Amino acid sequence: MYLANEKKLLFIIRYLLSIIILLLSIALTTFLYFEHKETFEKIKQETEVRFFNEKKQLIKEQIDYIYNYIIDEQNSTEETLKKTLKTKIYDAHKVIINIYNQYKDIYTKEEITLLIKIVLRDMKFNDNRGYFFIYDKNGKNIFHGLNSELEDENLIKHQDSEGVFALKESLNLLKNSDESYQTWYWKKTQEDEHEYKKIGFIKNIYELDWFIGTGEYIEDFNKSIQKDVIKQISKFSFGENSYLIITDKNNNYISHINKGLIGENAFAKIKSVNDKNNLNAISKVINESQGYVSLEFYKPSTTTIESKIIYLKTIPKWDWVISTGFYENDVAVLIDKEKKTLALAYEKNIKELLLASFLSTIILLGISFYISYLIEKKLNAYKADIKGYIDENQKQYELLAQKTKLVAMGQMLENIAHQWRQPLSLITISASGIKIKKELDLLEDDFLLSSLNTIENSAYHLSETIEDFRDFFKPDREKSLFSMNSALDKTFKLLQIQLDNKQIKVIRNVDDLSITGFEREFLQVLLNIFKNAMDALESIPNEKYIFVDIYKEDTSLIIKIKDNAGGIKEDIIKRVFEPYFTTKHQSQGTGIGLYMSEEIITKHMDGVLEVENTSYEFEGENFIGALFIITMPLK
Structure with a gap:
């Protein structure tokens, strides 16, 4: 009996700590493995969402940049036009004064006037839309760069389509000033029956008692600016398979990577590959001025139709809609590539985890074996001492020696138990905590049934109210x-x-x-x-x-x-x-x-x-x- 117990004790001393360490290591490794796996799957899902959100944010930032650029151009349009007109008048005024100073002592005023007309006739600007006109202080037209038939006519009583006496206003503006900006309405051509708004600049020519002026139709200048804007933003890079689209108020393409679509109706093109819901969604976002839309469209340089997410924004004043987007398949390729990278990193982490776990287990097992060896050695030493004491005192001390040996062994076990109590206690508490949280159920059936009845009654009442509102807000x-x-x-x-x-x-x-x-x-x-x-x-x-x-x-x-x-x-x-x-x-x-x-x-x-x-x-x-x-x- 004693020999069997001694063998059990020695077995416990030699292997129990090692077995516990091994089991804990396996449990911890398994837990960390599944934790890493769960985290990896979560990261994969988040990566897909993150890629799409980042791509959506990117196209929004691109459109916002273009939008701000266009708005800046719009805001500076009138100022730019005024500067241009002022510069042209200054140039023409300088030419007139030079001619006058050079020939005033040689030619008559009529001859100088003819010479000035000849020079100004060829001075055009803004794609030949801009021309000069000259009036004397009585309203008589001296020179007109567009319609020479007006020359020598007195237009002081001329009213534009808004009922304004433009020449009277010009003379009033120049009474107390050398120069001034002015707006009026005028025909674009001699045959034109409609008058269009112009912004002009006028300046006194004191030497001849004249004033010179010029102007530009706001509508024509806006078109010129729009053309320049389209030309400029067509140079912007949006990445592979991404490009900027601009449509006008009639939904016709005015800028597209596929030049063959310019002038075609965007809705007609989209309608051919999309259902009514997508078209309604686009119309809704246009009405809301900005937003994201999902649709089907042709991929550049192919006949392949793929799903696309676009972000569009309306441009005030010009009634444009600017948009860009990305094909979901392109993002899916990037996501797959990122997932493969994550998978490789995951495999590397798992290998490192298993290696670290293995090395830790080996080290802990070595330490546990060493501790067991010391305990066993100490126990054997005690056993040898007891055996020697028994041999020395022979039979009379045999019982006492046996008791002493058992006491010593009990104390040793108590010491060992004391050393194990705290780790085992932590294990027990942790396991119990998990079990309690899993098994603890504080929800009573009566309370649950009562709550469900209340919810059911409330839901019925809400359903009636919702029916009234649903039709109202449809x-x-x-x-x-x-x-x-x-x-x-x-x-x-x-x-x-x-x-x-x-x-x-x-x-x-x-x-x-x-x-x-x-x-x-x-x-x-x-x-x-x-x-x-x-x-x-x-x-x-x-x-x-x-x-x-x-x-x-x-x-x-x-x-x-x-x-x-x-x-x-x-x-x-x-x-x-x-x-x-x-x-x-x-x-x-x-x-x-x-x-x-x-x-x-x-x-x-x-x-x-x-x-x-x-x-x-x-x-x-x-x-x-x-x-x-x-x-x-x-x-």
């Missing part, structure tokens, strides 16, 4: 004929509870009229105006009213909505249709409602939205309030 695709009474009914159905809670009375005086337009957008306008009136009426302690009058006036539909909330302050009433302007707290208003309402009425309904303060009498009482007036054509 986007309009086409114009339709709708009734004013019906539109008001739908709006008040959404607002009735709030009107009742706030004790607001609605007085309707509505003719049975119908109009063709976007009904849901019109409902949004009504909703915005009524909401503003309701908010304003909250602070009114007395009777609260909203009056709605709808009637026909000539060929127009008139809608008047007024309240008795005291009106809008005069210093802000002109700003209520500005975007992001609001007098409410940030949590109550964004300042975008009335702005969007005016946009809908003016751009989508061909009407006008106005606001003013009004005083009126109702049931013997005088009131003051804001009056919103919508005027729309009855078609």
Whole structure:
């Protein structure tokens, strides 16, 4: 029995610590392996998202750069034109003064005039659009670089299409100044019946009692600038299979890597390889001025159709749409390449992990064997001492020696147990913690059933409410004929509870009229105006009213909505249709409602939205309030 226990003890001393270390090493290595694997899979997924987001951000930055460049060019257009005109006038003025000074003592004024005409006749600029004209101080035309038939005519009484006496204005400007800028309207050609706006520069010629001038049609100069802008940005590099696209207000290509598409309709080209949803998405983003769109399109220099993500932005004033994008397949190739790189790095990390784990295990096993060896050696030493003591005292001390040996062995085991207690305790606590968290379930069935019943009842009620709002906010695709009474009914159905809670009375005086337009957008306008009136009426302690009058006036539909909330302050009433302007707290208003309402009425309904303060009498009482007036054509 003693020999068997001694063998067990020696086995424990020699191998138990090593076995524990080996098991812990295997467990830790396995845990780290799967942790690395999970992290690797997560990184692969994040890489795909990151690549697409980075690519989307890149094309947005490219478009924003082009956009800012074009806006800068737009902003500097008039200034550039003015500088050009001023420079040309200075050059022409210098030529005239030189001719005058050179020949004033030789030739008559008529001969000098003829010589000046000959020289100026050939002085053209801005692709031969720019020319000079000269008048005397009585309005008589001395020289005209475009229409020589005007020469010797007095045009002092000439009015442009805006009713302005251009020559009188020129003479007034030059009374107290050597030179001045001026705007007027003039024909582009002799046969032209329409006049176009020009920006000009005029300068006194005191020596001859004349003034010289020139000008440029803003429309023509803008076209010239646009042409230069397109030429300049066509030089920008966007990377392989990426390029800039510019379309005009009619959606025709005016810049494209495929020159054969220039002048063709972009929507017609896109429509041939895309469904209606993609086309609607593009139209929506154009209306919103900027955004991302996914579509199908031909890859450059191929007949292959691939999925593409584009970012587009509208250019104000010029009605351009600029866009660029990337083919998803190109990004997928980069993602696959990155995934392969990550896979190689993952394999390398796993190898390093396994190697580190193996080396750590070997080192720990070596240490454990050494410790076991020392313990065994110490134990053997004790055993030898006990054996010697027993041999020395022979039989009389045999029992005492045996007891002493057992005590010594017990103490040794106690010491060993004390050394193992803390590591084993940590292992037990960790395992127990995992088990408790896994098995602990604090959710009661009664509570769960009660909550589900509550959710079900609430969801049913929400479903009914959602049905009302879903049709209201569904986007309009086409114009339709709708009734004013019906539109008001739908709006008040959404607002009735709030009107009742706030004790607001609605007085309707509505003719049975119908109009063709976007009904849901019109409902949004009504909703915005009524909401503003309701908010304003909250602070009114007395009777609260909203009056709605709808009637026909000539060929127009008139809608008047007024309240008795005291009106809008005069210093802000002109700003209520500005975007992001609001007098409410940030949590109550964004300042975008009335702005969007005016946009809908003016751009989508061909009407006008106005606001003013009004005083009126109702049931013997005088009131003051804001009056919103919508005027729309009855078609």
